[in-house]
Amino acid sequence: MSGNINVLLKIWHQKNANTKGGFVDYKVNVSPDSSFLEMLDEINNDLERKGEDPIVFESDCREGICGTCGLVINGEPHGPLRKIATCQLHMRNFKDGETIWVEPFRAKAFPVIKDLMVDRTALDKILQAGGYVSVNTGGVPDANAIPISKDLSSEAFDAAACIGCGACVASCKNASAMLFVSAKVSQLALLPQGHPERSKRVQAMVMVMDELGFGSCTNTYACEAECPKGISITNIARLNREFFNAKFKSSVLEY
Amino acid sequence: MKLDAKIPEGNLSEKWTNYKSNMKLINPTNKRKYSIIVVGTGLAGASAAATLGELGYNVKAFTYHDSARRAHSIAAQGGINAAKNYQNDGDSVYRLFYDTIKGGDFRARESNVYRLAEVSNNIIDQCVAQGVPFARDYGGVLDNRSFGGAQVSRTFYARGQTGQQLLLGAVSALNRQIAKKTVTLYNQREMLDLVVVDGKAAGIIVRNLLTGEIERHNANAVILATGGYANVFFLSTNAMNCNATAIWRAHKKGAAFANPCYTQIHPTCLPKHGEGQSKLTLMSESLRNDGRIWVSKSKKDLREPWNIPEDERDYYLERKYPSYGNLAPRDISSRSAKEAYDDGRGAKGGEAVYLDFRDSINRLGAKVIEERYGNLMDMYQTITGENPYKSPMKIYPAPHYAMGGLWVDYELMSTIPGMFVLGEANFSDHGANRLGASALMQGLADGYFVIPYTLSNYLASEKPALVDTNDKQFAEEESKTREYIDKLLSVNGKQTVDEFHKKLGRILWDYVGMARNEAGLKKGISLIREMREEFWKDVKVVGKNEDINQTLERAGRVADYFEFAELLALDALNRNESCGSHFREEYQTEEGEAKRDDEHYAHVAAWEFHDVGKWTRHQEELNYEYVKLATRSYK
Ligand SMILES: Cc1cc2nc3c(=O)[nH]c(=O)nc-3n(C[C@H](O)[C@H](O)[C@H](O)COP(=O)(O)OP(=O)(O)OC[C@H]3O[C@@H](n4cnc5c(N)ncnc54)[C@H](O)[C@@H]3O)c2cc1C
Ligand code: SF4
Numbered sequence: 090m091s092g093n094i095n096v097l098l099k100i101w102h103q104k105n106a107n108t109k110g111g112f113v114d115y116k117v118n119v120s121p122d123s124s125f126l127e128m129l130d131e132i133n134n135d136l137e138r139k140g141e142d143p144i145v146f147e148s149d150c151r152e153g154i155c156g157t158c159g160l161v162i163n164g165e166p167h168g169p170l171r172k173i174a175t176c177q178l179h180m181r182n183f184k185d186g187e188t189i190w191v192e193p194f195r196a197k198a199f200p201v202i203k204d205l206m207v208d209r210t211a212l213d214k215i216l217q218a219g220g221y222v223s224v225n226t227g228g229v230p231d232a233n234a235i236p237i238s239k240d241l242s243s244e245a246f247d248a249a250a251c252i253g254c255g256a257c258v259a260s261c262k263n264a265s266a267m268l269f270v271s272a273k274v275s276q277l278a279l280l281p282q283g284h285p286e287r288s289k290r291v292q293a294m295v296m297v298m299d300e301l302g303f304g305s306c307t308n309t310y311a312c313e314a315e316c317p318k319g320i321s322i323t324n325i326a327r328l329n330r331e332f333f334n335a336k337f338k339s340s341v342l343e344y
Numbered sequence: 345m346k347l348d349a350k351i352p353e354g355n356l357s358e359k360w361t362n363y364k365s366n367m368k369l370i371n372p373t374n375k376r377k378y379s380i381i382v383v384g385t386g387l388a389g390a391s392a393a394a395t396l397g398e399l400g401y402n403v404k405a406f407t408y409h410d411s412a413r414r415a416h417s418i419a420a421q422g423g424i425n426a427a428k429n430y431q432n433d434g435d436s437v438y439r440l441f442y443d444t445i446k447g448g449d450f451r452a453r454e455s456n457v458y459r460l461a462e463v464s465n466n467i468i469d470q471c472v473a474q475g476v477p478f479a480r481d482y483g484g485v486l487d488n489r490s491f492g493g494a495q496v497s498r499t500f501y502a503r504g505q506t507g508q509q510l511l512l513g514a515v516s517a518l519n520r521q522i523a524k525k526t527v528t529l530y531n532q533r534e535m536l537d538l539v540v541v542d543g544k545a546a547g548i549i550v551r552n553l554l555t556g557e558i559e560r561h562n563a564n565a566v567i568l569a570t571g572g573y574a575n576v577f578f579l580s581t582n583a584m585n586c587n588a589t590a591i592w593r594a595h596k597k598g599a600a601f602a603n604p605c606y607t608q609i610h611p612t613c614l615p616k617h618g619e620g621q622s623k624l625t626l627m628s629e630s631l632r633n634d635g636r637i638w639v640s641k642s643k644k645d646l647r648e649p650w651n652i653p654e655d656e657r658d659y660y661l662e663r664k665y666p667s668y669g670n671l672a673p674r675d676i677s678s679r680s681a682k683e684a685y686d687d688g689r690g691a692k693g694g695e696a697v698y699l700d701f702r703d704s705i706n707r708l709g710a711k712v713i714e715e716r717y718g719n720l721m722d723m724y725q726t727i728t729g730e731n732p733y734k735s736p737m738k739i740y741p742a743p744h745y746a747m748g749g750l751w752v753d754y755e756l757m758s759t760i761p762g763m764f765v766l767g768e769a770n771f772s773d774h775g776a777n778r779l780g781a782s783a784l785m786q787g788l789a790d791g792y793f794v795i796p797y798t799l800s801n802y803l804a805s806e807k808p809a810l811v812d813t814n815d816k817q818f819a820e821e822e823s824k825t826r827e828y829i830d831k832l833l834s835v836n837g838k839q840t841v842d843e844f845h846k847k848l849g850r851i852l853w854d855y856v857g858m859a860r861n862e863a864g865l866k867k868g869i870s871l872i873r874e875m876r877e878e879f880w881k882d883v884k885v886v887g888k889n890e891d892i893n894q895t896l897e898r899a900g901r902v903a904d905y906f907e908f909a910e911l912l913a914l915d916a917l918n919r920n921e922s923c924g925s926h927f928r929e930e931y932q933t934e935e936g937e938a939k940r941d942d943e944h945y946a947h948v949a950a951w952e953f954h955d956v957g958k959w960t961r962h963q964e965e966l967n968y969e970y971v972k973l974a975t976r977s978y979k
Contacts, residue, residue: 122617122729130842131620137840137886137895145892149409149583150419151623152723154508157414170726177726202554203892210531213411217523221516222475226395226792227466229473233430236484246477246502249509253413282475 093118094185098132100144101192106200112190121181125168126151126158128180146205151176153317156252159259160205161192166256166315174254174317194259198266198302209255211301212269219293220273222282235281248275250318257312257320263304268312270298271328272320278331288335295332345600345952347964350753351455356970357437360459363754367797368804375400376526377808380799381548381563382406383535383590386415387507387784388767389569390514391791397521399796404561405518405527408534408553408585408897413515416571416583417787420507421628421720422491423499424784426464431488435496437461442971444782447493447673448747448775449924449940450973451603451948453966455754456772463793464785468500470792474513478502491780492629493673493978499781504628504719510784514791533559534897536825538566538594538763539811539818545762546811547818549825553897556890558822560813564806565762565799568594569791572746572768574607576905576912577857578849580743581613581626587901591750591769592908599758600950600962602751602771604908605916608778608925609858610744611637611677614727615696624742625727627699628720629780632670634704634713635737637661637677639697643688649698649736660684668978675777675925675938676978678741682858683936691738700736741858745783747774747925748915751950751964755798756790759950762806764799766790771948776924829889832899837882841899844879848902848909851875856913861929865917869910873957876906907956914951918961921945942973 095118103110119128126148133143148158153174160175162168168178183189191205199207237245249272257268274291277283283290306325313322352363370378378401382393385407393405409415427440441461445452468486472478478500479487488497502509521527530550537549539560547562573588574580595601612632614625638659640652660680662669672680681697684690691698705713710733714721724732749771756764756772767787774782811817855868879902887893922931922938923945931939948964 120618120620123620124622124727127620127622130622133895134840134842137884138838140884140886142887143895145894147410149414149585150416151584152419152625154505155414155416155418155583156411157409173726177723179727179729181729206892208410210410213413213519216516217519221520222473223520224470224473224517225398226391226470226517226796229469232428232468232472232478233485235472237480238484239480239482242477242480245475246509249475249477249512250505252508253411276477277475280475280477282473 093120094180094183096183096186097188099188099190102144102204103201105203110201119180121179123180124151124176125162125178125180126176144205145203148176153177154252156254159194159254159256161194161259163190166194166259167317171314172317172319174252194255196255196258196264198264199255199258211303212253212255212266214301215266215270215294215297216273218297219286219290222277223286237280241279245276245279248272248279248320248324251320252318254317256315256317258303260311260315261304262309262311263307265306266298266303267306267325267328268316268320268322270294271324274328274331275324278327287331288338291328291331291335292339345759345960345962347600347751347759347950347962348753349453349964350755352754356454356458359455360462364797367801370800370804372400374808376402378402378803379404379563379810380565380567381561382567382569383548384415384569384571384767384769385409385412385515385518386417386569386571386767387511387514387787388791389567390415390511390518391788392567392569392766392795393527394514394517394521395792395796396799397524397526400526403521403527404530404563406530406533406535406550408532410531412518412529412531413512415511416586417511417784418508419583420784421504421626422630423489423501423506423781424467424510425491425498425781426468426500426785427461427498428465428468430486431497433496435498439496440464440498443494444773444779445775445971446976447779448777449938449976450775450942450946450968450971451923451966452773452775454968454970459794460773460786460789463789466793467785467788471510471513474516476502476509476513489630489633490671492632492671492677493779501630504630504717507784510788514788535590536593536900537821538597538760539821540597540760541811541815541817543761545760547813549821554892556888556893558825560818560822562810562813562818564803564808564810565764567764567766567795568750568769569766570769572749573908574743574746576848576909577743577852578845579616579621579624581610581624584623587904588908589901589904591765592904594750594758594760594763596953598760599763600751600952601748601911602948602950603748603915604912604951605919605926606747606776606924607743607912608674608745608747609678609741611674611681611741612699612739613742613744614724615694615738615740625723626742626744627724627737627739629674631699631717631720634716635670635699635701636703637670637697637699639684639689639691641689644693645689646692649691658689665978672978673777673779675927679858679927681741696738696740698736699739701732702736705733745778747771747776747778751948755801756794757798757802762802764795766795776926829896829900832885832896832903833889835880835883835885837884839882840884841895841902844875844883845902845905847875848872848905852909852912856916859927859929860916862917865913868913869917872906872909872913879903879906910957911951911959914959915949919945919949940975946973
């Protein structure tokens with residue numbers, strides 16, 4: 090079709106976590122208005138018509154908010170553009186004749202399930218360790234009983250915007266989950282509602298993060314650059330402060 | 345089939361209090377002897393599972409996602425309503441109740457809607473306590489904005505990501521219960537059937553989406569919070585995986601399906617770009633606070649929008665509905681867009697109208713507009729490659745929300761005892777049209793504040809002993825599920841699942857869409873039947889059951905849609921009036937507005953399933969004791 094572009098895709102195939110994978114070539118002619126994932130839908134429909142297994146990849150909302158999609162495109166989690174998830178990437182951002190490499194998010198804590206799909210449930214396990222305010226339903230004060238400054242609330246929102254996609258982990262050479270964890274710790278450390286459990290929370294979450302095989306943070310800033318929601322690296326500094334204060338407090342208490 | 349809504353005695357404003365005072369309780373130590381299945385971890389499911397866990401029940405939560413946080417609720421943008429009256433602009437529980445009833449075009453149950461308005465304030469308190477970062481004013485108190493169908497500012501919001509923040513709040517409560525082991529999460533599991541023993545819900549059959557294993561789970565009660573069916577149209581604003589399988593299969597097991605023809609077509613979505621399009625993106629209705637909707641006054645106007653002078657523009661909503669203007673309810677706004685397009689006056693002659701920020705930018709400055717809608721403006725630019733600060737957005741209506749759903753009584757119980765339905769999956773509160781920002785309210789009301797009470801009332805007369813999963817009923821359902829999967833895999837035709845889904849969507853859009861008529865609906869039904877037959881002869885589902893098989897997952901959902909679509913059209917055909925989202929061309933006023941027939945249709949249509957293509961229509965009369973039925977006017 091006129092206006093369409095031709096690209097060569099090299100897409101990762103892998104049967105499961107225990108087998109070795111490899112790249113398979115696909116030549117496609119695609120509209121620049123098509124999204125990257127719509128292009129994959131088309132490839133899959135072609136494969137299905139031929140009776141072949143489609144490429145397994147995940148997506149759901151296709152609006153960049155559910156955090157389900159996640160591909161490494163030309164070496165970058167969520168592709169070449171900043172501050173978008175894979176599903177928001179459109180083919181108009183590629184050149185006619187370009188070769189595009191497509192891989193899953195890779196990290197020790199994210200085993201490949203099949204092809205481009207990985208297991209990211211480790212992120213939820215960290216949240217289960219303390220990423221909440223312990224209030225039961227009912228019996229809470231009126232919403233306006235706790236005034237919170239607009240700036241503070243806005244800063245907490247910036248941290249709360251994390252979509253749990255795991256791109257920060259995939260972009261980090263140590264496969265650290267610090268940006269993800271710091272986002273939740275920061276949201277609840279900034280807001281007064283989170284204060285009563287502040288020290289317990291940060292210690293519990295960091296402990297589980299370590300247990301699950303995520304690496305440590307060496308301040309390369311790669312995570313911030315690839316994060317679709319622009320979660321700031323300053324959250325990691327805050328997490329470190331919170332952690333230090335909590336440790337200090339608990340060691341004082343132990344005496 | 346008997347439809348008993350079980351509306352409590354007393355004045356409208358006392359019903360819920362009376363219910364709570366008289367309901368049966370289970371003592372705290374006995375609660376853990378009861379097992380509850382909750383299917384779905386969206387706002388409705390997550391809030392229900394967390395709260396029931398807190399109360400001490402033994403809860404099993406299911407979702408087909410890898411994480412509870414990915415439920416479709418995460419994508420809600422604009423906000424959530426509550427009758428707090430923080431703005432001192434005259435809001436009250438009664439006004440929220442009345443607006444919701446009126447917005448629904450007088451086709452919802454008074455008692456349920458009143459309760460919804462009553463608990464709305466508790467929701468906001470709960471969310472704030474969890475740390476949901478709602479928008480605030482400089483003084484530190486919560487901010488509000490207005491949404492369609494209301495003349496007060498009662499919508500609470502968290503930038504353009506309200507659903508995300510509310511869901512993360514509910515999921516954090518759920519995570520806390522998972523850590524406490526009161527809730528067990530079964531992720532990547534799809535419910536494929538309901539098990540009914542001695543007329544009561546006894547459990548479910550699920551498929552493990554990673555291994556294909558078919559599992560049996562038992563419980564004393566089953567709660568479905570599985571979302572809406574708008575994806576039956578293929579192109580909709582819903583997430584790709586949203587589907588009706590859980591409610592449809594429960595319907596086939598005896599749960600009445602209510603008002604399937606009430607499907608909301610949202611006025612402000614991005615138009616379609618081509619055949620490969622996989623979904624339509626919603627642009628939050630909140631944009632209509634500052635954006636003006638218009639088309640050219642002349643047909644086939646191919647000029648660029650900025651070259652069309654002011655006096656040649658038709659701001660049709662402001663012209664037709666001066667008191668609500670661009671904030672007219674969704675059904676009315678969508679239909680007006682369609683009229684403009686049908687009249688040949690769509691943007692550049694195409695299937696789109698303009699949503700223009702020029703005047704607001706001139707009045708308030710681009711900075712304020714960016715502050716209010718920055719992420720939506722960015723989203724528009726990312727998808728279309730056009731800058732909405734410079735030229736108006738192009739928008740068009742798209743299927744968005746299901747007001748219809750499984751029939752439930754005041755206790756949110758379906759016609760199958762022991763099976764409850766919450767959130768978008770039920771039909772309860774929005775009548776024939778849902779107002780913006782009230783789905784989030786309903787989902788959380790159902791989950792946090794209604795089901796914890798009504799479930800107790802049911803369980804108190806049930807013994808805690810469970811039906812054994814080795815029981816013959818479980819075994820039978822499991823083998824039927826396996827046979828069905830084998831049947832899908834063995835057709836081995838030529839067309840893909842997506843191709844069929846697109847064709848079905850097209851039929852619905854053309855014949856059962858924004859404007860319907862008798863001949864078109866009949867045609868639609870016969871086309872749906874033909875296409876369904878073709879599906880079972882010619883669909884190609886590759887792969888096997890014992891593996892991840894996304895094609896198989898979709899095939900099952902589309903097969904269900906083929907059955908459900910017929911009921912949707914049949915319901916539309918049998919409702920010989922226009923109301924809310926259901927517009928029958930035969931029934932309109934001279935000015936082209938919907939014409940209700942209260943004498944014959946002030947009822948809920950609840951369908952009982954006999955066989956595919958065979959249903960009985962039952963009626964639940966809607967007795968309006970407190971509200972006077974009036975012609976809805978937004979002029
Ligand atoms: C783009 C968009 C924007 C919106 N914005 C707003 C807004 O601003 N304000 C507002 O009030 N409303 C809004 N809505 C509507 C609102 O978001 C939904 O109605 C609401 O979130 C539905 O919540 P739910 O809990 O009922 O279902 P969902 O959030 O859809 O959750 C369904 C759950 O059920 C699970 N599930 C489904 N089937 C199965 C099965 N067979 N087996 C296992 N699990 C299953 C899913 O995994 C998921 O966890 C919006 C909707 C859309 C599409
Ligand atoms: S911090 Fe950013 S990259 Fe990491 S999970 Fe959250 S949104 Fe994704």
